[in-house]
Amino acid sequence: MSKKTLVISEIFPPRHGGSGRWFYELYRRLPRDIYTIIAGSANRDKEFDDANINALRIQRLDLYSPSWGIRSITGLRFYWRTFRALSKIIREQRIEALHCGRCLPEGFIGWLLHLRHGIPYLCFVHGEDIQTAMESRELSFLIHRVFRSSAVLICNSENTASILTREWSVNRGQLRVLHPGMDGERFVPAPPDGDFQRSQGWQDRRVALTVGRLQKRKGHDMLIKALALLTPTHPDLLYAIIGDGDERRALEKLVQEYGLEEHVQFLGEVDDNQLVAYYQQCTLFALPNRADGNDIEGFGMVLAEAQACGRPVLAGDSGGTRETLLDGVTGVVCDCTAPEPLAAALQNLLGDPQCLLSMGQKARAHVLDKLDWQAHTLRASELFAEAGT
Known part of the structure; x- marks a missing residue:
C-alpha cells in the first residue's frame, strides 16, 4: 500500500527548470490522494x-534562501522556518514518507524531518547539484548527512550515479537510475508552418535552437563563436535561444563583438505551448554543454523533448547528455569546449539534409521507446515501493 507522501521541490512550474518539469509530469500521473x-x-x-x-x-512555501549552509544566521533561519512549517503539515496530514527534489536544500530538510518524525525519505540527485557542492566543505558535510540516511538516491543518469560512487563514496546498492521522461503525446513532429516561421523571422533560414537557462555550462557562447566561423559560407544560419539567466548580458555583448546580430535571436522565456512549436519548426536542436568547473549538465530533458518532435540533436560530451540520444543515429555528441569542433559538427549535419531527416525520424522512435512518461511513471512507482517511500 502506498504511503502518504510529501514531495518537496523548490523548483516547480510555473517556474522554469528541467527538474521541476520532471516532477510535475511524473507526480501528476500518480495518485493525487497519495502525494502532496x-x-x-x-x-x-x-x-x-x-x-x-x-x-x-x-x-x-517560500523555499528560497541565499544560503544553504548552517553556519550563517540566514541559513539557520531558513531551515528552522521550513522545518517548522513542514512538521505541521506532516502532523496534520499524517505524512508517512518524503521525496526530496534535490540534495540541498530539500534533502537536508528531509534529513531533519526524518530525525524528528522517524519517517523515511528518498532524494533525487541531478549531477550539477552535487558537483557544485563539492567546492564547499560545509555543503559537502550536509550532503553526506543526506546520503547516509536516504532510503535510496534516485539519479537522473548513469553519469550522476558514477559521480556518487567515485567522488562521494556512496554504495552503488543505494543508487537507482531514473532518466527523466518526456510526453510523446504533446511533443510531436509537425510539418513546416510558414506562418510561424514568418512570424519569427525564420523563413528561408536554417535554425539551430537551444532551450535552457543562460548559464556557462549550457555552452551558448561556444555556439555563438562557432556561428562566426560558419556564417561567411552559410549566411542563412540562425541561432535561436530560448531562456533567460545571468549570462544574457555577456552573450549579447559577444554577439555584438562578432557582428552576429542578424544571426542570433534571444527569445527569452516562452510558455509550454509555444515551446512545442519552436521545437517543431527548427532545423536542429543544440545543447552545446560543457563542464564549468564542477558545474555540469546532469541529463538534458530538452534533448529528449526535441527528439520527440522529430528533430536531430547535437549535445556536448559532458555530464549525462550522451544518455539522451543515440550518437550518430539520432544526433551527434561533440567536444563543445572550443568553437572549432562544434562548427565542424554543425557543418557536417547541415550539409546533409537527408541525414538530418533520417536522424529526426529515428530520434522520435528512440525517445518513445526509452523515455516516454508511461514507462517512466511505472518504473518510478516500482522504485518508490522498493524503497518503502
Whole structure:
C-alpha cells in the first residue's frame, strides 16, 4: 500500500527548470490522494495551481534562501522556518514518507524531518547539484548527512550515479537510475508552418535552437563563436535561444563583438505551448554543454523533448547528455569546449539534409521507446515501493 507522501521541490512550474518539469509530469500521473507537492513560490503560481487542481495537490512555501549552509544566521533561519512549517503539515496530514527534489536544500530538510518524525525519505540527485557542492566543505558535510540516511538516491543518469560512487563514496546498492521522461503525446513532429516561421523571422533560414537557462555550462557562447566561423559560407544560419539567466548580458555583448546580430535571436522565456512549436519548426536542436568547473549538465530533458518532435540533436560530451540520444543515429555528441569542433559538427549535419531527416525520424522512435512518461511513471512507482517511500 502506498504511503502518504510529501514531495518537496523548490523548483516547480510555473517556474522554469528541467527538474521541476520532471516532477510535475511524473507526480501528476500518480495518485493525487497519495502525494502532496510542497513547491517553491513563483510568479503566477496560484493560476497554475488552480489549473492543475484536479491532478495535483500543491501547497506553496517560500523555499528560497541565499544560503544553504548552517553556519550563517540566514541559513539557520531558513531551515528552522521550513522545518517548522513542514512538521505541521506532516502532523496534520499524517505524512508517512518524503521525496526530496534535490540534495540541498530539500534533502537536508528531509534529513531533519526524518530525525524528528522517524519517517523515511528518498532524494533525487541531478549531477550539477552535487558537483557544485563539492567546492564547499560545509555543503559537502550536509550532503553526506543526506546520503547516509536516504532510503535510496534516485539519479537522473548513469553519469550522476558514477559521480556518487567515485567522488562521494556512496554504495552503488543505494543508487537507482531514473532518466527523466518526456510526453510523446504533446511533443510531436509537425510539418513546416510558414506562418510561424514568418512570424519569427525564420523563413528561408536554417535554425539551430537551444532551450535552457543562460548559464556557462549550457555552452551558448561556444555556439555563438562557432556561428562566426560558419556564417561567411552559410549566411542563412540562425541561432535561436530560448531562456533567460545571468549570462544574457555577456552573450549579447559577444554577439555584438562578432557582428552576429542578424544571426542570433534571444527569445527569452516562452510558455509550454509555444515551446512545442519552436521545437517543431527548427532545423536542429543544440545543447552545446560543457563542464564549468564542477558545474555540469546532469541529463538534458530538452534533448529528449526535441527528439520527440522529430528533430536531430547535437549535445556536448559532458555530464549525462550522451544518455539522451543515440550518437550518430539520432544526433551527434561533440567536444563543445572550443568553437572549432562544434562548427565542424554543425557543418557536417547541415550539409546533409537527408541525414538530418533520417536522424529526426529515428530520434522520435528512440525517445518513445526509452523515455516516454508511461514507462517512466511505472518504473518510478516500482522504485518508490522498493524503497518503502
